[in-house]
Amino acid sequence: MSVIDIHRAHSLDKEHAREAAETLAKDLSKQFDVNYQWEGDLLKFKRSGVKGQLDISENDLHIRLELGLMLRPFKSRIEQEIHSQLDQIIQA
Secondary structure, three states, X not given: OEEEEEEEEOOOOHHHHHHHXXXXXXXXXXXXXXXXXXXXXXXXXXXXXXXXXXXXXXXXXXXXXXXXXXXXXXXHHHHHHHHHHHXXXXXX
16 A cells, blocks of 8 residues: 655644645545545545545644555655645645
């Protein structure tokens, strides 16, 4: 199994951090057909071949995805897209 593990510092209040996470989740859902749901401040992602979560803390977003065999070739593309989205939504 291949893992994507990203920490991104932020200075957003909790409400805006959650909105940023929701924006990221919607975009990843569209691009990679990933389902997601909130469990408190934890956003869980799942689809065939991938599962993970985004955890919101006071000053950090932590994304951890586990990619199955079929999605390993797309690891760098997925990771690049997450970084790109985080750059946009945290700066917004």
